Amino acid sequence: xxxxxxxxxxxxxxxxxxxxxxxxxxxxxxxxxxxxxxxxxxxxxxxxxxxxxxxxxxxxxxxxxxxxxxxxxxxxxxxxxxxxxxxxxxxxxxxxxxxxxxxxxxxxxxxxxxxxxxxxxxxxxxxxxxxxxxxxxxxxxxxxxxxxxxxxxxxxxxxxxxxxxxxxxxxxxxxxxxxxxxxxxxxxxxxxxxxxxxxxxxxxxxxxxxxxxxxxxxxxxxxxxxxxxxxxxxxxxxxxxxxxxxxxxxxxxxxxxxxxxxxxxxxxxxxxxxxxxxxxxxxxxxxxxxxxxxxxxxxxxxxxxxxxxxxxxxxxxxxxxxxxxxxxxxxxxxxxx
Amino acid sequence: xxxxxxxxxxxxxxxxxxxxxxxxxxxxxxxxxxxxxxxxxxxxxxxxxxxxxxxxxxxxxxxxxxxxxxxxxxxxxx
Numbered sequence: 001x002x003x004x005x006x007x008x009x010x011x012x013x014x015x016x017x018x019x020x021x022x023x024x025x026x027x028x029x030x031x032x033x034x035x036x037x038x039x040x041x042x043x044x045x046x047x048x049x050x051x052x053x054x055x056x057x058x059x060x061x062x063x064x065x066x067x068x069x070x071x072x073x074x075x076x077x078x079x080x081x082x083x084x085x086x087x088x089x090x091x092x093x094x095x096x097x098x099x100x101x102x103x104x105x106x107x108x109x110x111x112x113x114x115x116x117x118x119x120x121x122x123x124x125x126x127x128x129x130x131x132x133x134x135x136x137x138x139x140x141x142x143x144x145x146x147x148x149x150x151x152x153x154x155x156x157x158x159x160x161x162x163x164x165x166x167x168x169x170x171x172x173x174x175x176x177x178x179x180x181x182x183x184x185x186x187x188x189x190x191x192x193x194x195x196x197x198x199x200x201x202x203x204x205x206x207x208x209x210x211x212x213x214x215x216x217x218x219x220x221x222x223x224x225x226x227x228x229x230x231x232x233x234x235x236x237x238x239x240x241x242x243x244x245x246x247x248x249x250x251x252x253x254x255x256x257x258x259x260x261x262x263x264x265x266x267x268x269x270x271x272x273x274x275x276x277x278x279x280x281x282x283x284x285x286x287x288x289x290x291x292x293x294x295x296x297x298x299x300x301x302x303x304x305x306x307x308x309x310x311x312x313x314x315x316x317x318x319x320x321x322x323x324x325x326x327x328x329x330x331x332x333x334x335x336x337x
Numbered sequence: 338x339x340x341x342x343x344x345x346x347x348x349x350x351x352x353x354x355x356x357x358x359x360x361x362x363x364x365x366x367x368x369x370x371x372x373x374x375x376x377x378x379x380x381x382x383x384x385x386x387x388x389x390x391x392x393x394x395x396x397x398x399x400x401x402x403x404x405x406x407x408x409x410x411x412x413x414x415x
Binding site: 138158160165203204210220241250260261262263264265266267281285287292293294295296297312313314315316318319320321322 | 349353354357359363364365366367368369373374377398408409410411412413414415
């Protein structure tokens with residue numbers, strides 16, 4: 001019999017992890033059902049967090065030419081802590097009388113990689129929000145400065161992140177991380193300076209959902225965006241359909257999207273300064289494939305060379321939307337710090 | 338932004354808000370093929386979105402611009 005290769009192991013992995021939520025396994029024959037049913041107690045054992053196929057390792061040394069179906073666990077438990085059917089066998093026979101070698105590797109808990117924690121120095125791409133708004137947590141997009149005050153660093157994000165959609169008064173504390181992520185008065189890093197007002201009149205008369213906060217001079221910061229680098233700005237860079245863009249955000253970290261529409265217009269409901277709410281029409285926005293999630297609002301969107309092209313602010317189940325950065329810079333009279 | 342001589346962008350200016358205000362429409366846009374109407378759910382909009390619109394140019398020349406529908410779900414600030 002020929003030695004087993006990677007495709008044999010991947011086939012075995014597919015079989016053993018087939019329909020984990022189904023009480024019975026269909027379409028794999030009697031022998032396949034038997035193998036799958038027998039494997040379930042150990043392949044979904046008490047501390048198992050994943051499975052895969054890779055080179056077999058013994059005492060952290062790779063065994064040349066030997067593949068293994070790997071069961072990843074948070075920690076290795078003593079055999080006595082497991083029932084007989086939960087113990088991972090040294091090998092498992094699959095249909096065709098093939099013996100698939102196994103391995104157990106401890107990797108700890110798997111958690112989503114999100115930028116929700118406190119960072120000092122402050123970094124773009126991490127959680128930020130207004131102290132005045134329990135739900136307004138988003139992403140610190142970039143460090144910027146007024147064009148006529150280049151030495152004073154400011155935080156750039158969305159109005160609905162830093163300014164309670166324009167309702168928070170100037171001077172309101174901005175906290176890192178945002179309130180949803182545990183930020184409180186002790187985590188204040190700056191104060192709201194300005195939010196671009198929304199236009200509630202009919203039509204598409206609003207260009208951005210953006211705000212800036214003055215950074216507390218005692219707060220160290222690093223303008224380098226994790227996963228992207230220090231952003232630059234080139235006003236000649238134009239967004240185009242099919243172009244890849246990247247961002248690093250509070251919820252999904254560093255991700256890449258593709259532009260689908262550069263003339264996108266939409267209307268969303270925002271709270272009105274005098275009370276109640278109203279429809280705000282946005283024009284000339286950029287619609288992309290879905291590469292963000294709630295909490296990523298305020299992320300600086302860059303092209304794949306790290307040049308700033310937009311400010312992420314909204315999304316749907318299958319799309320993410322950013323405002324061209326030129327609109328934001330012009331509206332707030334700012335530039336990258 | 339005012340549309341240029343591009344009939345598709347003129348159509349976006351002329352019909353964009355009307356299309357946007359139809360029930361279930363989440364946004365409007367344009368590409369080289371015509372207008373795009375982004376909807377929450379195809380079943381909600383039904384037949385309310387026309388397959389094409391007509392715009393008139395500077396010299397009265399009419400141009401038919403195609404309208405495409407894309408389902409994107411519900412847009413919210415993130």
